[in-house]
Amino acid sequence: MNEYEIFRVIWWALLGVLLIGLAVMDGFDLGAAMLAPVIGKTDSERRVVLNTVGPVWEGNQVWLIVGGGVMFAAWPMLYAVAFSGFYFAILLLLLALILRPVGFKYRSKISDPVWRHFWDGALFVGGLVPALVYGVAFGNVLQGVPFTFDELLRMTYTGTLWGLFNPFALLCGLVSVAMLLMHGAAYVACKTEGVIRARAQTAGFWSGVVTIMLFALGGVWASHLDGYVVQNFAGTGAPSDMMAKLVTRVPGALMANYATAPWIAVVPAVAFLDAVATILLLRDTKRPGVTFITSGLTVAGIIGTAGVSLFPFLLPSSLNPSASLLVWDSSSGLLTLQIMLVATVIFLPIIIAYTSWVYWVLRGPVTVAGIERDNHTAY
Numbered sequence: 582m583n584e585y586e587i588f589r590v591i592w593w594a595l596l597g598v599l600l601i602g603l604a605v606m607d608g609f610d611l612g613a614a615m616l617a618p619v620i621g622k623t624d625s626e627r628r629v630v631l632n633t634v635g636p637v638w639e640g641n642q643v644w645l646i647v648g649g650g651v652m653f654a655a656w657p658m659l660y661a662v663a664f665s666g667f668y669f670a671i672l673l674l675l676l677a678l679i680l681r682p683v684g685f686k687y688r689s690k691i692s693d694p695v696w697r698h699f700w701d702g703a704l705f706v707g708g709l710v711p712a713l714v715y716g717v718a719f720g721n722v723l724q725g726v727p728f729t730f731d732e733l734l735r736m737t738y739t740g741t742l743w744g745l746f747n748p749f750a751l752l753c754g755l756v757s758v759a760m761l762l763m764h765g766a767a768y769v770a771c772k773t774e775g776v777i778r779a780r781a782q783t784a785g786f787w788s789g790v791v792t793i794m795l796f797a798l799g800g801v802w803a804s805h806l807d808g809y810v811v812q813n814f815a816g817t818g819a820p821s822d823m824m825a826k827l828v829t830r831v832p833g834a835l836m837a838n839y840a841t842a843p844w845i846a847v848v849p850a851v852a853f854l855d856a857v858a859t860i861l862l863l864r865d866t867k868r869p870g871v872t873f874i875t876s877g878l879t880v881a882g883i884i885g886t887a888g889v890s891l892f893p894f895l896l897p898s899s900l901n902p903s904a905s906l907l908v909w910d911s912s913s914g915l916l917t918l919q920i921m922l923v924a925t926v927i928f929l930p931i932i933i934a935y936t937s938w939v940y941w942v943l944r945g946p947v948t949v950a951g952i953e954r955d956n957h958t959a960y
Contacts, residue, residue: 583817583818584818584915585817585818585915586817586818586909588912588915588918588919588922589817589908589909589912589918590908591918591922592651592655592656592912592918592921592922593888593892593893593895593908595651595655595925596648596651596652596655596656597884597885597888599644599647599648599651600648600884600888601880601881601884601885602644602647602648603644603645603648604715604761604880604881604884605764605877605880605881606641606644606936607638607641607642607644607645608712608760608761608764608765608880609634609761609764609765609767609768609769609873610634610637610638610641610642610681610708610765611707611708611709611711611712611761611765612708612712612761612762612763612764612765612766612768612769613630613631613633613634613708613765613768613769614631614634614681614684614704614705614707614708614765615705615708615709615712615758615761615762615765616630616762616765616766616769616781616784617630617631617701617704617705618701618702618705619780619784620766620769620777620780620781620784621777624694624697625949625952625953626776626777626949627697627701628689628952628959628960629773629777629947629948629949629952630769630773630777630781631685631688631704631960632947632952632959632960633768633769633772633773633947634768635685635959635960636939636943637939637940637943638681638685639682640936640939642678649664651921654913654917654921655912655913655917655918655921656895656906656911656912656913657911657913658821658823658906658911659895659896659906659911661736662726662728662736662738662896662906663896665736665738666726666727666728666736666738666740667718667745669742670714670717670718670742670745673710673714673742674710674711674714674715677706677707677709677710677711677714678707678711679707680703680704680706680707681704681707681708683700683703684700684701684703684704684707685704685960686960687700688700688701688704688960689959689960708761708765709758712754712757712758712761712762713754713755713757713758714754715754715757716750716753716754716755716756716757716758717745717746717750717751717753717754717757718745718750719753719757719884719887720747720749720750720751720752720753720754721745721747721750722887722891722896722897723749723753723803723806723835723887723890723891724747724749724750724806724807724897724899725807725809725830725897725898725899725902725905726738726740726896726897726898726899726900727739727740727744727898727899727900728740728898728900728901728904729898729900729901729904730823730824730901730904732824734823734824739900749799749802749803749806752795752798752799752802753799755795756792756795756796756799756883759788759789759791759792759795760788760792760796760879760880760883761880762784762785762788763785763788763789763792763856763859763860763876763879764873764876764877764879764880765785766781766782766784766785766788766863767781767785767859767863767869767872767873767875767876768873768876769781770782770785770863770869770872770873771869771870771872771873772946772947773946773947773948774946774948778869782863782864783863785859785860785863785872785876786860786863786864789856789859789860789863789876789879790860792856792879792883793853793856793857793860796849796852796853796856796883797853800849803835803836803890804833804835804836805832805833806833806835807830807831807832807833807834807835808830808831808832808833808834808835808836808837809828809829809830809831809834809894809897809902809905810828810829810830810831810834810837811826811827811828811893811907812826812827812828812829813826813827814826814827814907814909814910815910816909817909819909819910820914821910821911821912821913821914822910823904823905823906823907823910823911824903824904825910826903826907826910827903828897828898828902828903828905829902830899830902835890836890838889838890838892839890845889848882848885848886848888848889849882849883849886850882851878851881851882851885852878852879852881852882852883852885852886853882855875855876855878855879855882856879856882858875859872859875859876859879862875892908893907893908893909894906894907894908895907895908895911
């Protein structure tokens with residue numbers, strides 16, 4: 582492998598790490614927000630659920646910003662196509678995300694039950710919509726997105742917002758929702774005790790069962806979908822030129838990587854086995870921390886499955902397959918990738934260390950007594 586090729590693969594992997602980081606870290610926030618009205622039977626119990634993520638949810642959203650920044654710097658054409666083509670879907674996502682800070686900050690300012698139920702609903706929507714949109718986006722990427730470039734590499738996108746919500750993409754959206762419900766329940770079980778923990782474990786158990794069933798159904802469905810095959814291109818070390826290749830759309834080729842490199846099947850196997858481990862551990866009240874780890878590995882495996890299934894494609898084009906974005910032809914220049922990697926090697930460990938310290942300081946369960954004691958400062 583030449584130097585440029587190596588750096589492209591490294592940044593493909595780092596993009597995957599950031600997407601997994603977003604899903605694992607911000608995902609349990611979304612799951613907890615969706616679960617609060619379900620496992621919290623009283624106002625105090627719902628406050629307990631919300632306060633399990635209260636000190637950390639804002640910091641976890643940084644993964645979304647970092648992911649967008651990395652996409653912009655390392656994969657500028659991917660950023661341009663995704664943020665332009667998915668404009669209305671991203672707007673819907675942002676509107677839903679806006680409900681979260683408003684809901685967290687305003688919910689407990691007034692003790693009126695109607696007021697609090699309204700913000701509980703807003704927080705539920707603020708958890709459900711992003712979880713669904715994330716999965717729908719992955720479903721569309723797997724199928725291909727209707728875009729192309731002209732001779733000046735100006736992008737044209739012909740899709741619509743409603744076109745994104747096609748049957749396979751909606752299935753992927755449901756996988757995402759069920760997966761994050763399971764992950765959120767595992768976190769809430771880790772941070773609570775008594776009846777709230779028991780309800781969280783029950784909700785997580787059934788969410789895990791649904792996750793496994795939908796993930797398996799998605800795998801069967803994906804094996805019958807059209808895939809994209811590179812016939813020829815300038816070379817893995819050539820400067821980025823999205824139109825300097827020939828790509829064809831082939832029925833059933835989406836799963837072709839598993840035939841040419843069978844070892845990558847370990848990624849969906851990790852997702853499946855850890856999902857099974859999670860639902861089994863959710864019946865054990867003595868190891869909630871281990872359950873949260875296996876739940877996170879399930880999330881990582883499911884997202885990683887999409888990545889290894891698509892490689893070397895970043896974003897296939899259903900409108901003009903030869904305009905598809907590959908790892909080899911849509912990255913920034915070599916110097917940019919090198920400088921960014923140096924910055925990542927320096928700062929990412931610092932971020933991870935600081936985040937770990939925060940979670941260590943905030944360890945321990947959230948209780949109804951604690952909420953009542955800190956009534957004016959807790960969410």
